[in-house]
Amino acid sequence: MLLLAPELILLATALVVIAADLLMRRKRKAELAYVALAGTVLAAFATVPLAGQRAVLFGGALVVDPFAVFLKLVLLATTALIILASVDLVTERTRWQGEFYALLLLATLGMLTLVSATELVTLYIALEVGTMGFAALVAFLKQRNASAEAGLKYLLLAAFSSGVLLYGIALLYGATGSTHLAVISQRIAAPLTMSQPAVLLALTLLVAGFGFKLSAVPFQMWVPDVYEGAPTPVTVFLAVVSKVAGFGVALRLFAGALGQAEGEWTPVIAALAALTMTVGNLGALGQGSMKRLLAYSSIGQAGYLLVGLAAAAKSATVGAGTTGVLYFLVAYAFTNLGAFVAVIVFSNQTGSDRIADYAGLARRSPGLALALGICLLSLVGMPPTAGFVGKFYLFYTAAAEGLVWLVGLAVVNTAISMYYYMRPIKLMYLDPAPSAEPVRTTLPLTAALAGAVAAVFAVALVAGPLIDTARGAAELLTVLR
């Protein structure tokens, strides 16, 4: 049971939070956040000893391997920071505090299970556990039209894409006779199976179904609307936790199980990568809302990750592409988290998330401006931040796998992204402030922001060991198939 300790701890914490919510007086409900935080941290500590494990559970439905453990730690660390970043908003804006944290924990539980899943039905259920939680959370401020609209959009499109995914799973089962990834990977290796129309259609539907989760173009349409409408902590949750888990499971499925059919789906993923980064970066130009800007930016970043995914099953170097994606995911997770938390701080105090309102922030709140500036620079990929190492390593591995044209396009996109990432920095540091009043922050938010910014540097600083760890996880994944 220790192998599932992280999941069980999260589940127990979620139940405790719900029960306590019923019993507690209104005034003390803010403390629920810290119960949830403690559970998450505890789960993370329970995950650490699992490093190095290679255990199969429930007849092959779940595995605990270095790949899963690596991603689980990232998921739990970011979730902990997101809980900290939610405290203020949840306490002030809603009466249902227990529900918020319980949903957050349950969605995280789904994501943890997702990165461990090695059987398609389990995978689907884990995905849905997460999606249901996300949908409810997006609409959590249901009194606000934007939030309710975003929730509805997310729910409907998620259902639609789930259908597509399920259809793909069914076809794959039909063609190979199994829902276990290990079996599928063996069956698919036979050239006859690989070129069956059913398998090809299954691949298409799987790409489309996951494309929704990964915000790949043209399945990304929901992203700007939902990111903007959702309560910002939930937006971070979607942009970070959901993205990390999504790419994790996509790696396991495509690079791992379907690695033998690489020739069939790699061109598709590569084309999606090209489209996704271009649309994301072009869309971000000229945005007026900071949240929308970051939404498009995360589409662009997803494009870079897709470049890595396209390289992941090629095998010039075993596991190199996967390693690149894993490291980039860590860098991206903390960087994006930091940027969004800065936005939360700003909008909690000023009630605005218009980019123009950030003018002169460096003089009003130098610390906040610096933190946001660092995160934006890391998103661009400037040294010495994590974003630099992540981008460099990802592009490097992709180019080594022969995807030179894609890397070239990614570099052009990075240049475009400079424009919209630097604009807030220019506003904050060079333009006059509308008022001299500092933007006040609270202790939990400061802690979350400081944690994220520290991680942005730390992830770059320990890049060597971290990449080695990721490589260990990635090589195993490739061997598994």
Added chain:
Amino acid sequence: MVEVAWIIPALPLATFLLIVAVARSAPRLAHALAIAGVGAACLASVAVLAEVVGGAHVERIMAWFRIGQTVFTVGWVVDPLSAAMLVIVTTVSLAVHVYSVGYMHGDAGYARYFAFLNLFTVAMLGIVLAPTLLQLFVFWELVGLCSYLLIGHWYRKPEAAAAAKKAFLVTRLGDLGFLVGILMLWTATGTFVLAEIEAKVAQHALAPGFLTLAMLLLFCGAIGKSAQFPLHVWLPDAMEGPTPVSALIHAATMVAAGVYMVARLFPLFEGAPTALLVVAYVGIFTAFFAATMGLVAHDVKRVLAYSTISQLGYMMAGLGVGSLAAGMFHLFTHAYFKALLFLAAGSIIHGAATQDLREMGGLRRVMPITAITFAVGGLALAGVPPFSGFFSKDEILASALHAGQPVLFAVGLATAVMTAFYVSRARLLAFWGAPRWSASAAGSPGGSRDHAGHGGSADGHDAHAAGAPHDAHGHGAPHESPPVMTAVLVALGIPAALGGLLLGPASGNWFAHFLAPLEKPLPFDLGLAASGTAAALLGLGLAWLMYGARVISPEALAARLRPLYVACFRKWWVDELYGFIAARTLLGLARALAWFDLEVVDGVVNAVGAATRALGRGVRRLQSGQLPAYGLAIYAGVVVIAALVMLGPR
């Protein structure tokens, strides 16, 4: 101690960081930290020297980082050369630090000044200890940066900012050659480690022509840093920095770096005799050339600056004729007497608020300690026995003669006459004769003799040279400098007077044996010593006749030799020549490029930007907010992908 020699640069580095971190607005703490750091480094250097004298020799090299298969290394090397240099650098730096407490008192950038002074020392010590060319280059550039920061200390003053920029850019020109030379050696040998390169060169693994070219390029770096012709132009202008910084630059750090580099790479230079010959001739030409300019300068600091260029030329000449010991010995004696001269000049500027020799005169009565110490330094520079400069200069001249270079010897001797002349001229003009300043300035507001009379800003000292009115900073009549400054002068006077004798003939040429045990010592040649002494005395006598006894009128002589006088005074129009080259050719090219940049490049960039923004608008327009449209997009995506996968080429 040699095993942890890295601590020597680390100590002032630590204090530099501390000053930046905690003492930016605490001047007393800043100078205490700075002096403690350099003082500790100085003690450590002496300990290292003692061990090296006892026979220790350490070279530690470790991996720094690797790119692909190439490992880049760092480390430290402690041998007689670096150990001696460590002591020279740290002692002079310590003297300058202590002196600056008095000189920079009340300056607005006091803590910044001390921080950079520390960093400057760190950079130089890094060069001294570097066992690899890469590390040498890194610290070499750091020296360049620090010189920029310190020369431009009074950055609000346009002349200082310009001088800092000039020093940085001119030395960069040399550094370019230096870098190319390093890379040439690296491509040929596959390593930056000096010992390994030396081994390769000793095995004749490099083509002679290739090595000669590489060494000449490396020497370009030394030409820039050590202000040799034709890149000497930055050094006189560097006078715009605070005077103690000039002392540091001229004596132990920046300009010594070039000479030290040649000495450090001496085994390589020996493998390329042609390059070494170039070193010798560039050196001796610079020595002569700079001395002519020193004859006529009005600014006491400029006289000293030309003398530095000239003396560095001597050192290069010494190295060039194949005598490491002679070149380094002169570097050693020069470090102390030049530091002394500069700090004494600083004392004059501090006390008399002018650096123009024409506004001084008779200062020996009001500034006795400064007068005596300046005289000691001057005699050492002039090469009058038994002062230190005599012995080292003599050794260089002897080496030149011994190497079969009579031309070098003759030019060196002629330069010695000029050297003695200009330094005596400066001394006589400053300290002797009738005062050309008026004591009435004492009546100006706040013009008392106490220190506050300086107006609280050391800026005033040098600002005066830039034409600020005399009373603007309420300066009083000339007076002796505070004890913290004069004590340093006296302390430096000892090595300046006796260093040459003690480490030279009196100890059987200990310095030379220590540095270059394999070099055959030249027997003491009485005729040679006599000719050197005669040259010095000739210069001294001439100066006395013109500026002391006033038997010969300098003005009449200048009028008689007008073209020569003007040429010297205008610095042989080198600056004008560079200005002309820059203005006519470079600026013309720059204008053409600017046009291209503005019209063509920017045009393309703007067009790309506009096109990108237009595309962005297109993408945003797709985002209708309508749920059915989003669903349709997913559906269309599935259909298109399916079609491509199933029907596409396989």
